[in-house]
Each structure stands twice: as C-alpha cells, then as structure tokens.
Amino acid sequence: MSYLHASLLRKRTMLIVRSFTILLLSCIAFKLACCFSSSISSLKALPLVGHLEFEHVHHASKDFGNRYQLIPLAVLHPKSVSDIASTIRHIWMMGTHSQLTVAARGRGHSLQGQAQTRHGIVIHMESLHPQKLQVYSVDSPAPYVDVSGGELWINILHETLKYGLAPKSWTDYLHLTVGGTLSNAGISGQAFRHGPQISNVHQLEIVTG
Numbered sequence: 001m002s003y004l005h006a007s008l009l010r011k012r013t014m015l016i017v018r019s020f021t022i023l024l025l026s027c028i029a030f031k032l033a034c035c036f037s038s039s040i041s042s043l044k045a046l047p048l049v050g051h052l053e054f055e056h057v058h059h060a061s062k063d064f065g066n067r068y069q070l071i072p073l074a075v076l077h078p079k080s081v082s083d084i085a086s087t088i089r090h091i092w093m094m095g096t097h098s099q100l101t102v103a104a105r106g107r108g109h110s111l112q113g114q115a116q117t118r119h120g121i122v123i124h125m126e127s128l129h130p131q132k133l134q135v136y137s138v139d140s141p142a143p144y145v146d147v148s149g150g151e152l153w154i155n156i157l158h159e160t161l162k163y164g165l166a167p168k169s170w171t172d173y174l175h176l177t178v179g180g181t182l183s184n185a186g187i188s189g190q191a192f193r194h195g196p197q198i199s200n201v202h203q204l205e206i207v208t209g
Contacts, residue, residue, distance in 0.1 A: 039098050046090055050079035050127055060105055060122040068113035072120050077127040084123060084207045106150060106177030125150035125179055138163045144202055149179030168194040
C-alpha cells in the first residue's frame with residue numbers, strides 16, 4: 001500500500017508541476033502577445049516619411065551566413081534620417097519592458113545574424129536615399145563623394161568614373177552598401193596601399209535617438 005501511495009503521490013506531484021508549467025508558459029505567451037500588440041500600435045502611430053512593414057518581414061530574417069533566422073516584429077523603410085531617429089527615440093522611450101531591439105540591414109551579407117533581430121525592428125538601409133550622391137571638389141587635390149549609408153559601392157564607382165575618379169579603397173564585391181562595409185572596416189586588396197575603407201572617410205553622420 002505504501003508503494004502504491006508513493007507512486008500515486010509522485011504522479012499527482014508531476015501532474016501539478018506540469019499544469020503549473022503550462023500555466024506559467026501560457027501567462028508568459030499572453031504577456032508577450034500583449035506587449036507586442038502594444039508595441040505595434042504605438043509604432044503604427046509614428047509620423048514617418050517612410051513606413052513600417054509588419055506583414056512581409058521574412059526577407060529580413062536571414063542573411064548571407066544562413067546560420068540564423070530571426071524574424072523581426074517589423075521592417076522600417078526610412079526615407080529620411082529623421083525616420084530612423086524617430087524610431088530609435090520611440091523605442092528608447094518605451095523602455096526595456098518592450099524588449100524591442102534594432103538592427104541595420106543593407107544587402108544582408110552579414111555572416112552571423114548581425115543584420116537581424118528577433119521580434120525587433122530591422123532598418124532597411126537601402127530605402128534611405130536622402131540625397132543623390134554628389135561628387136565635390138573634382139579639380140582639387142582632395143575630391144570626395146557624399147553618399148548615404150544605404151548606397152551601393154557599384155553606384156559610387158559609376159558616378160565617380162564620370163569625373164575620372166574612383167574610390168581609393170573598396171571591397172572585392174561592389175554590390176554592398178557603404179554602411180555595411182564601413183561597419184566592418186572595409187578591408188580589400190587596396191588596403192595595403194591606401195588603408196581600409198574606414199580610413200578614407202572624411203566625415204560620418206551618426207544617427208541616434
């Protein structure tokens with residue numbers, strides 16, 4: 001009888017623990033769902049020149065490394081720098097309880113998920129073209145080009161070649177964004193002579209909230 005009683009007690013205890021675990025997980029899932037619903041509502045109210053995409057976000061959930069797949073809550077398609085600043089500021093003001101994080105994405109050539117964020121906001125940098133790329137001081141000893149972070153190096157090369165110029169240092173593959181390669185220094189075959197791309201930048205505009 002004592003063995004039978006112990007066995008029944010053990011089964012009852014396991015059932016209680018299992019029920020409590022299921023209840024706890026349900027509460028967590030419900031809390032997260034409410035949190036995400038609240039986050040979506042507040043994000044939709046943001047006054048943006050561009051827009052936030054909440055439906056078709058799977059394209060931003062993988063990268064060239066193909067090791068991680070993190071589905072974001074939304075993808076920001078900014079049309080101005082203020083769109084990015086407003087979104088970052090809004091997330092900052094929401095506090096840590098929102099659990100929202102931000103990742104910048106160019107062409108998605110990162111190898112370990114750096115351009116992804118689970119249940120966060122991915123900024124599609126190629127949407128950011130605040131101005132047409134411009135070449136300045138063509139006849140001076142130090143000509144330079146002014147571009148956005150989402151511009152492709154191949155486009156910069158085509159534009160500068162019109163003036164008989166070319167970037168001093170570039171990567172071996174040119175269908176990459178400026179922001180993406182600069183975030184990794186931009187080391188190439190010309191680096192031994194001219195340094196990495198980041199060493200040939202005169203000025204950077206850093207966007208914060």
